[in-house]
Amino acid sequence: MPSCVTIRMTVNGKAVERTVEPRQTLVDFLRDELGLTGTHVGCEHGVCGACSVLLDGQPVRSCCMFAVQADGLQVTTVEGLAPARGRLSTLQDAFCEAHALQCGYCTPGMLVACHALLERNPHPGEAQIREAIGGNLCRCTGYQQIVDAVKLASSQELCHD
Amino acid sequence: MTDATARGANGFRYIGRRRRAVEHRRFVLGQGRYAADLRLPGMLHVALVASPHAHARIVAIDVAAAAALPGVEAVLTGEELQQQVDPMLPGVDAPKVARYPLARGVVRYCGEWVVAVVAATRAQAEDAAELVRVEYEPLAHAGDAASAMREDAVLVHPEHGSNVIFQRKFRWGEVDAHFAAAARQLSYRVRWGRSSTVPIETFGVTCAWNDADGLLDVWASIQMPKYPDQLARCLRLPGNAVRVHYDIDVGGSYGVKRGLKHTVLVGYLARRLGRPVRLLEDRLENMRGGDMQGPDRQFDVTLAFDDDGTIRSMRMRAIDDIGAYSGRAPLQLGKPVGAIVGPYRIASVEYEAIAVLTHKTPQEAVRGFGQSPTNYAIERGMDKVARALGMDPVELRRRNLIGADEFPYLIPSGTTYDSGDYEVVMDKALRAASYDELLRERDALRSSGLLAGVGLSTCLEPSGGNSSFEPLFNARNETTTWMDSCLVRIDLGATVTALIGTSSSGQAHETLVSTVVGEVLLREPDSIRVLHADSLNALPSNSPVGSRMAIMLGGAAAGAAKKLRAKLLAMGAYRLGAQVDAVDYVDGAVVLRADASCRVSWEQLVDIAHRKHHELPPGMEPGLQEKFVWEVPTGGSLPDADGRVQMYPCHSFESHVVLASIDPLTGKVSLLRYVVGHDCGVMISPDVVHGMTYGGVAHAVGASLMEKFAFSDEGQLLSGTFMDYLLPSAEEVPAIAIVDHCTPSPLTEFGQKGSGEAGYLGGPAAIANAVNDALAVRGAAIDSLPMTPQAVWRALREAANHEGTTA
Ligand code: FES
Numbered sequence: 001m002p003s004c005v006t007i008r009m010t011v012n013g014k015a016v017e018r019t020v021e022p023r024q025t026l027v028d029f030l031r032d033e034l035g036l037t038g039t040h041v042g043c044e045h046g047v048c049g050a051c052s053v054l055l056d057g058q059p060v061r062s063c064c065m066f067a068v069q070a071d072g073l074q075v076t077t078v079e080g081l082a083p084a085r086g087r088l089s090t091l092q093d094a095f096c097e098a099h100a101l102q103c104g105y106c107t108p109g110m111l112v113a114c115h116a117l118l119e120r121n122p123h124p125g126e127a128q129i130r131e132a133i134g135g136n137l138c139r140c141t142g143y144q145q146i147v148d149a150v151k152l153a154s155s156q157e158l159c160h161d
Numbered sequence: 162m163t164d165a166t167a168r169g170a171n172g173f174r175y176i177g178r179r180r181r182a183v184e185h186r187r188f189v190l191g192q193g194r195y196a197a198d199l200r201l202p203g204m205l206h207v208a209l210v211a212s213p214h215a216h217a218r219i220v221a222i223d224v225a226a227a228a229a230l231p232g233v234e235a236v237l238t239g240e241e242l243q244q245q246v247d248p249m250l251p252g253v254d255a256p257k258v259a260r261y262p263l264a265r266g267v268v269r270y271c272g273e274w275v276v277a278v279v280a281a282t283r284a285q286a287e288d289a290a291e292l293v294r295v296e297y298e299p300l301a302h303a304g305d306a307a308s309a310m311r312e313d314a315v316l317v318h319p320e321h322g323s324n325v326i327f328q329r330k331f332r333w334g335e336v337d338a339h340f341a342a343a344a345r346q347l348s349y350r351v352r353w354g355r356s357s358t359v360p361i362e363t364f365g366v367t368c369a370w371n372d373a374d375g376l377l378d379v380w381a382s383i384q385m386p387k388y389p390d391q392l393a394r395c396l397r398l399p400g401n402a403v404r405v406h407y408d409i410d411v412g413g414s415y416g417v418k419r420g421l422k423h424t425v426l427v428g429y430l431a432r433r434l435g436r437p438v439r440l441l442e443d444r445l446e447n448m449r450g451g452d453m454q455g456p457d458r459q460f461d462v463t464l465a466f467d468d469d470g471t472i473r474s475m476r477m478r479a480i481d482d483i484g485a486y487s488g489r490a491p492l493q494l495g496k497p498v499g500a501i502v503g504p505y506r507i508a509s510v511e512y513e514a515i516a517v518l519t520h521k522t523p524q525e526a527v528r529g530f531g532q533s534p535t536n537y538a539i540e541r542g543m544d545k546v547a548r549a550l551g552m553d554p555v556e557l558r559r560r561n562l563i564g565a566d567e568f569p570y571l572i573p574s575g576t577t578y579d580s581g582d583y584e585v586v587m588d589k590a591l592r593a594a595s596y597d598e599l600l601r602e603r604d605a606l607r608s609s610g611l612l613a614g615v616g617l618s619t620c621l622e623p624s625g626g627n628s629s630f631e632p633l634f635n636a637r638n639e640t641t642t643w644m645d646s647c648l649v650r651i652d653l654g655a656t657v658t659a660l661i662g663t664s665s666s667g668q669a670h671e672t673l674v675s676t677v678v679g680e681v682l683l684r685e686p687d688s689i690r691v692l693h694a695d696s697l698n699a700l701p702s703n704s705p706v707g708s709r710m711a712i713m714l715g716g717a718a719a720g721a722a723k724k725l726r727a728k729l730l731a732m733g734a735y736r737l738g739a740q741v742d743a744v745d746y747v748d749g750a751v752v753l754r755a756d757a758s759c760r761v762s763w764e765q766l767v768d769i770a771h772r773k774h775h776e777l778p779p780g781m782e783p784g785l786q787e788k789f790v791w792e793v794p795t796g797g798s799l800p801d802a803d804g805r806v807q808m809y810p811c812h813s814f815e816s817h818v819v820l821a822s823i824d825p826l827t828g829k830v831s832l833l834r835y836v837v838g839h840d841c842g843v844m845i846s847p848d849v850v851h852g853m854t855y856g857g858v859a860h861a862v863g864a865s866l867m868e869k870f871a872f873s874d875e876g877q878l879l880s881g882t883f884m885d886y887l888l889p890s891a892e893e894v895p896a897i898a899i900v901d902h903c904t905p906s907p908l909t910e911f912g913q914k915g916s917g918e919a920g921y922l923g924g925p926a927a928i929a930n931a932v933n934d935a936l937a938v939r940g941a942a943i944d945s946l947p948m949t950p951q952a953v954w955r956a957l958r959e960a961a962n963h964e965g966t967t968a
């Protein structure tokens with residue numbers, strides 16, 4: 001049995017502390033230990049982006065790192081993007097409005113990638129949007145309505161209240 | 162602000178209006194309920210030991226070390242399992258081609274499951290799986306259809322006596338006479354590469370057995386007709402001992418999420434162990450042993466035509482490599498029978514369909530159920546004929562497209578196309594693409610040193626999924642209906658709930674059903690709740706396959722709602738002391754036509770139905786709950802002796818126009834412009850239809866340019882990860898313009914047709930035509946998908962070498 005390690009991090013604004021196996025990936029930790037099943041697993045080898053979360057504000061693939069590597073850091077998952085319970089962020093709202101999803105499986109990762117894009121560039125052009133989601137695979141939408149949604153969100157003020 | 166009760170230009174109040182899909186909210190909040198999200202107390206996890214060989218005898222299996230590991234609850238081999246469960250059905254009449262979840266005695270493809278390990282955590286199960294020792298004696302294998310069809314071929318299932326599991330030559334019409342009368346003939350071969358829909362979610366299933374109730378509960382990412390029934394049969398359980406929960410969100414499927422073998426395995430384990438058991442494929446398992454690869458087909462086609470471009474007849478032979486076991490795969494050669502002439506006026510056809518077993522991962526149903534490869538084969542021929550005649554491909558199509566005034570149109574293979582306006586849709590697409598300008602742009606690219614081409618396709622999407630290919634390919638199967646159903650109820654609080662008997666994998670069925678029920682009952686769709694029931698308390702459904710749900714589920718929901726509306730009308734008339742034909746149904750109320758002040762409101766009607774039996778018409782059932790089971794329109798008959806059959810009822814149409822360029826140094830294709838003209842009749846949810854069409858085009862980009870399950874000479878899968886099986890990203894998929902057209906179907910409730918496979922059915926054909934238009938400048942051609950950079954580069958080099966030798 002590998003010896004376990006105690007880690008602390010802030011997840012969606014809440015401090016958490018758990019004792020985990022060092023080999024547990026961050027995505028398994030979020031899903032299995034914390035019950036945050038919004039973050040999905042598509043490939044477990046860093047290509048599809050379904051597992052994207054924000055680590056200290058930067059999008060990362062939570063399948064490609066261990067939970068212990070997030071010790072002491074801030075993690076934001078899709079569950080942490082909404083401004084308040086029962087509300088949608090501007091981007092989430094735009095995804096619904098523009099029909100930027102179908103099965104919804106890639107959606108949490110897409111939202112994380114697009115959220116990070118809009119944080120650093122509030123008014124991206126089409127090419128910049130496509131580049132920003134270039135590492136997130138979606139099999140349903142052909143990306144068109146995702147691009148539309150990001151444009152729609154960027155045309156509105158991003159509200160974080 | 163639009164008036165919520167006004168009717169739109171299409172004559173409907175809610176149908177065809179923009180409306181947010183109701184499913185989206187839970188998905189954007191991360192609150193979807195996918196198979197992997199389910200957690201049951203005491204749940205155990207499965208890891209699999211898979212064959213490293215394409216074909217081998219299993220000499221010995223040693224599970225002692227694995228079984229001894231902490232946390233391990235069971236180690237299961239095929240020896241045990243095959244005695245306890247029945248085999249899965251092979252789709253065609255080939256009972257000796259037995260398929261079980263775990264191999265026994267022999268492995269038939271690389272990745273085939275051999276041993277299942279069950280442990281308290283997935284990690285423990287995987288650790289233990291690594292300790293299982295299997296001794297194999299490798300055997301020679303049949304790696305492709307050509308070698309599998311040879312006289313001396315290694316047999317995949319020796320008991321069956323041949324690797325050919327299905328072969329039939331159909332002749333519809335005066336083929337020989339039409340060939341003899343035609344001025345010219347052209348023969349060609351095209352290959353459709355082995356790819357699949359590859360959803361981002363792999364397959365997952367959890368089963369729990371309840372000893373007291375004798376009931377197996379199943380939660381799975383499933384999209385499969387007759388799944389509960391087949392599962393019960395394999396597990397030797399009564400049908401009512403299996404309960405599949407359809408409220409699991411499925412993370413994409415497009416045909417392939419049919420984990421029957423997974424479920425038989427897990428269901429057996431759950432029952433044996435008395436604990437909930439879960440199996441989640443990891444990506445490699447999904448790609449290699451998940452049995453979800455798609456058609457792998459070679460077409461040999463000869464077209465007979467006249468100098469003016471009239472295509473008179475076609476001979477087509479399709480050989481499909483279905484892999485090591487059979488399920489739906491051979492039938493994917495059957496569905497195209499229902500659109501074997503595409504949108505063209507071709508008077509006779511000879512079609513030979515051959516399904517071949519090889520030592521490869523088995524094939525599963527893929528978006529379009531075999532129609533997209535066939536469309537590709539036909540459309541490549543159209544371009545070849547145009548080239549041979551020196552005719553514009555647009556003009557050639559114009560001469561052969563079935564005319565708008567010719568519907569209903571009976572094709573030689575027995576299917577009647579319901580409606581269409583093909584030339585107008587093509588023209589709309591050409592106009593939206595500024596076709597002449599596009600050609601100039603192509604020529605400008607060419608003069609700047611790039612290779613560039615324009616491609617066109619005009620293709621059908623048969624929709625409304627019936628299963629007529631089952632009796633067509635298996636005389637012992639007499640399936641002539643593939644109904645779907647819906648139950649609608651109005652509760653005492655006067656709100657409406659609809660129940661459906663299938664899971665959804667992105668098609669927004671909750672949105673579809675609430676829109677339709679809202680339309681019929683004239684209630685705000687957002688106030689209507691739609692639930693996915695389970696297989697024991699719901700109604701029969703054949704699941705969202707064959708582009709059928711707008712038609713079939715939409716039709717069933719409308720049918721149930723209409724029964725409710727009729728009941729409300731009868732109740733209202735009785736209360737008003739009037740005849741039913743003297744009252745109207747107005748926004749939920751029943752109103753006396755002669756005097757609108759005499760009305761029974763929606764709330765009053767609900768109250769009467771639920772509480773006031775004394776105000777109900779005598780003999781009427783109390784409560785407000787109606788179900789409707791809809792038979793596929795045009796269904797109900799078996800094929801004739803020549804294999805003529807009405808396949809699907811409705812026929813959507815699409816025309817793609819593509820401008821592509823090729824970097825001559827790398828062979829990489831870029832799609833610069835992409836337009837789709839699309840006609841799927843009346844759209845119930847336009848955003849949903851457009852979304853599926855965009856997604857279908859993206860999938861077409863993958864299938865035609867990037868995606869391939871490649872195998873080594875030893876039969877090893879070479880592209881089992883997303884690093885070598887390449888799915889198109891937002892950077893490969895171009896911006897896509899869709900132009901809508903609407904030819905209502907006369908067969909459906911609102912004039913709708915299906916659209917779940919849109920984009921994919923005409924995309925590969927158009928992209929291949931564009932690439933070949935580009936290559937033709939260099940005397941090169943490519944008739945094999947996917948047209949990867951290497952393949953394109955090789956085609957260019959071959960042409961250059963050829964020119965070098967003939968110059
Ligand atoms: S699951 Fe992490 S990138 Fe695919």
Ligand code: FES
Nearest residue numbers: 102106138139140
């Ligand atoms: S919405 Fe299904 S994979 Fe993106």
